[in-house]
Amino acid sequence: MSAASVAVIGGTGMNSWPGFEASGELDADTPWGKPSASLQQGHFADTPVLFLARHGQGHHIPPHCINFRANLQALADAGVRRVIAAAAVGSMNEAVPPGALALPEDCIDYTWGRSHSFSDSPDMPLHHIGFTEPFSPLRERVLEGAAAASVPIHAGGVLGVTQGPRLETAAEVRRLCRDGCDLVGMTTMPEAALARELGLEYAVVAVCVNWAAGIGSGDIHGEIERFAAQGMERLRALLTAVLPSLHAEQG
Ligand code: HPA
Secondary structure (H helix, E strand, O other): OOOOOEEEEEOOOOOOOOOEEEEEEEOOOEOOEOOOOOEEEEEEOOEEEEEEEOOOOOOOOOHHHOOHHHHHHHHHHOOOOEEEEEEEEEEOOOOOOOOOEEEOOEEEEOOOOOOOOOOOOOOOOOOOOOOOOOOOOHHHHHHHHHHHOOOOOEEOOEEEEOOOOOOOOHHHHHHHHHOOOOEEEOOHHHHHHHHHHOOOEEEEEEEEEEEOOOOOOOOHHHHHHHHHHHHHHHHHHHHHHHHHHHHHHHO
16 A cells, blocks of 8 residues: 555646655556556655646646546555545635635536446446445545634535536526536546545545636636635645644544
């Protein structure tokens, strides 16, 4: 087992990670192909951790082309048991403005055509995984760590996961709101479900970078430019607070 039992999957805006001291990399391969990038081994806040850039080094893989199965399999094969996944999102909830962090408690999958299960051939065991609470119990550990270190984070909300790579129409966002979504992103599914199939604990930290389409000023790209850095700085503070306690728990 690798020294790092915890992995961070970094999303948009997080291809490099200030504070992460790299000590090596694993050029992983899996029956599903290669992950988005090599797994970066190193330490963050003196804690061993593996880091994977979801969109590849240099951010060249769009959400609908990510090999989620290879990503999760590579982490599991490296001995990871817990995955904290950062995801940039748009917000429909005024309690989560651009620049803020949220720990959603549930999600709705609007994606299509993605390889969303490892059970897709007669020689693979069929798992009807329970998914009532997609982010428990890791989400609760992250919340405790954030509270102990007074890192502001919105606890709760439903994350709608859309296909991308385009942003939503205003009518699509109104539908997401009617469905009960608070946030919208493009990568949490099938990532979270595949993690569950492999028995990995998984929690998504949503980094809000804009108001969703049809809400706010309408300058979505301007908002993303203005608020991404603030969101990433808060994410760094959160990980600094949370990773050491997760690693200590693991023994
Ligand atoms: N929609 C979907 N995904 C996103 C958004 C959005 O508004 N912002 C960042 N990722």
